[in-house]
Amino acid sequence: MTAQHHGEYKVPGGKLVVVDLEVERGVLRHVRVAGDFFLEPDEALDAINDALEGAPADVDARGLAARIDTALPPGAALIGFTSEAVGIAVRRAVARATDWTDFDWRVVHAEPQPPALHMALDEVLATEVAAGRREPTLRVWEWDRPAVIIGSFQSLRNEVDPEGARRHGATVVRRISGGGAMYVEPGNTITYSLCVPASLVQGLTFAESYAYLDDWVLTALGDMGITAWYKPLNDIATEAGKIAGAAQKRLATGAGAVLHHVTMSYDIDAEKMTDVLRIGREKLSDKGIASAKKRVDPLRRQTGLPRAEVIDRMIASFRARYGGRDDTVTDQEMTRAQELAAGKFSSPEWTARVP
Known part of the structure; x- marks a missing residue:
């Protein structure tokens, strides 16, 4: 059974980003991003999850952010967090950081x-x-x-x-x-x-x-x-x-x-x-x-x-x-x-x- 990874990152002065995922054969699988942030439009959340699915598990936060930025629909608004904050939460999940x-x-x-x-x-x-x-x-x-x-x-x-x-x-x-x-x-x-x-x-x-x-x-x-x-x-x-x-x-x-x-x-x-x-x-x-x-x-x-x-x-x-x-x-x-x-x-x- 594949182990679950959980990561959290509180944006300084902003919102909490939570990521749950699995790592299979060196890549991210079943990625789910959540948090108390604001995001428009709704489908942008699916775009973020899809962008992270299959990403190499050793990609740094900035590399993950670049994948997210490319996948976001035009005009998407990330309020209280950034694509890099999601990348940091992913890195903390993979590294099994404590809270x-x-x-x-x-x-x-x-x-x-x-x-x-x-x-x-x-x-x-x-x-x-x-x-x-x-x-x-x-x-x-x-x-x-x-x-x-x-x-x-x-x-x-x-x-x-x-x-x-x-x-x-x-x-x-x-x-x-x-x-x-x-x-x-x-x-x-x-x-x-x-x-x-x-x-x-x-x-x-x-x-x-x-x-x-x-x-x-x-x-x-x-x-x-x-x-x-x-x-x-x-x-x-x-x-x-x-x-x-x-x-x-x-x-x-x-x-x-x-x-x-x-x-x-x-x-x-x-x-x-x-x-x-x-x-x-x-x-x-x-x-x-x-x-x-x-x-x-x-x-x-x-x-x-x-x-x-x-x-x-x-x-x-x-x-x-x-x-x-x-x-x-x-x-x-x-x-x-x-x-x-x-x-x-x-x-x-x-x-x-x-x-």
Whole structure:
């Protein structure tokens, strides 16, 4: 008996696409596309299914989209989804990707902690998820001091003004993911991590996984009256400019995991930022701030809510979609994280590994 394959893909800011199919002798068979999208005319759905029938099972999403585009009747309207979204759902079905609701999510929101420990906790928790010893986890960070966090591949001297960092008491650390430098202050930023099994993003390209893992945040912000959208590769933006930046690290240990972390601007002192980051003025231009002597405060200004309430609403939105039990870092996880924080993440060798 031929095994059934099921794949789902939620279009960022759009609709859900669901695909059921079989794979026989290396080709797609009995393909059925469904979802909460809108499609005109009705017969366009049959055209999509027919276009996918018999396609090689190893064709990528763009190749599948090209088959669909060729088969669609003239004037067909795909609303809330695209032909490529169907292709992504097919790839996820073939790869047997998991869905958000397949997991018993855990939510960790602990007391303020030092920057090096946050870097270490990300590595430890993602490793535990990869090994199957921890359920997928949403962790909301609290900072105990100002910090500069540089990307894994950034030059320390090019990114950070050491005198400015000292003036403002900012600890400089390097994370394990790529991307750009961030300046954070306790109470003025919202930072969170998702530690997820690699199977959750199976069938997605690296770029597609950013949008996929950020989609719940767009809904959470929308519930607070903020119209936000994903801006490739790794930003979340509103009409006020960039409000968040994401970074990822893939772990190949065990069954594999993805660490996806995001820092959101709640109310940052832009003058301090430009004093600490050498390229701070360029970063501010992305946020629509003409003068450095202002605050980058899109979440505070646009929601009118205290930071704690914004976080509570974000967690509530996540739980409404996927569930999530309150959790803590285990003693064993914390011991390992403290060892990494004191060793790797506090060492000059790691912080200045790209001088």
